[in-house]
Amino acid sequence: AQTVTQSQPEMSVQEAETVTLSCTYDTSESDYYLFWYKQPPSRQMILVIRQEAYKQQNATENRFSVNFQKAAKSFSLKISDSQLGDAAMYFCAYRSGTNDMRFGAGTRLTVKP
Amino acid sequence: DAGVIQSPRHEVTEMGQEVTLRCKPISGHDYLFWYRQTMMRGLELLIYFNNNVPIDDSGMPEDRFSAKMPNASFSNLKIQPSEPRDSAVYFCASSLRRQVRAFFGQGTRLTVV
Numbered sequence: 718a719q720t721v722t723q724s725q726p727e728m729s730v731q732e733a734e735t736v737t738l739s740c741t742y743d744t745s746e747s748d749y750y751l752f753w754y755k756q757p758p759s760r761q762m763i764l765v766i767r768q769e770a771y772k773q774q775n776a777t778e779n780r781f782s783v784n785f786q787k788a789a790k791s792f793s794l795k796i797s798d799s800q801l802g803d804a805a806m807y808f809c810a811y812r813s814g815t816n817d818m819r820f821g822a823g824t825r826l827t828v829k830p
Numbered sequence: 831d832a833g834v835i836q837s838p839r840h841e842v843t844e845m846g847q848e849v850t851l852r853c854k855p856i857s858g859h860d861y862l863f864w865y866r867q868t869m870m871r872g873l874e875l876l877i878y879f880n881n882n883v884p885i886d887d888s889g890m891p892e893d894r895f896s897a898k899m900p901n902a903s904f905s906n907l908k909i910q911p912s913e914p915r916d917s918a919v920y921f922c923a924s925s926l927r928r929q930v931r932a933f934f935g936q937g938t939r940l941t942v943v
Binding site: 761 | 861863865871872873874875878880885886919921923925927930931932934936937939
């Protein structure tokens with residue numbers, strides 16, 4: 718099965734600064750999807766951004782962008798102009814061509830005022 | 831649509847008792863996932879269904895765990911007998927294959943004492 722690794726259990730950032738969360742994955746497939754989900758204390762899982770493996774262009778959603786390096790199997794999330802509301806657990810996820818969906822262990826992001 | 835609905839939100843039970851967690855996916859979705867979230871292991875995929883058929887249950891920890899999807903609008907996850915180490919938050923998620931992203935329920939926090 719594919720594995721997803723998030724090597725940073727915790728990260729912190731100053732409000733208005735930029736932070737990058739790391740994610741690597743292991744797969745032998747060429748067609749797949751990658752996601753970042755946010756989980757605030759409410760426990761709700763919120764989709765932040767997604768990337769199709771066949772697209773070379775990095776996905777962007779407002780202050781959130783990714784650096785997708787397919788050869789290196791790396792998918793990092795950059796949060797610009799961090800806000801207090803960005804504080805949450807962030808999960809990287811991989812969805813294969815066979816459609817199972819697996820998550821990393823998560824990174825807890827703290828935003829300091 | 832009301833989204834993915836899970837019940838109960840919280841469950842406290844004694845060791846050895848049977849526990850049933852319920853999930854109603856978004857109408858029309860053809861994939862349903864069950865995940866378990868713990869501090870130590872993050873989000874683990876337990877099992878997923880496609881068109882009500884279990885596709886991969888390799889993540890089910892042991893025979894005490896079982897999941898069924900009798901129809902397109904309902905799935906349950908049973909633990910019998912329950913043990914304290916089963917304490918976790920259990921999430922159900924559904925998706926349409928062509929949409930790729932998964933929509934999550936609010937989760938069930940299970941505590942086995």
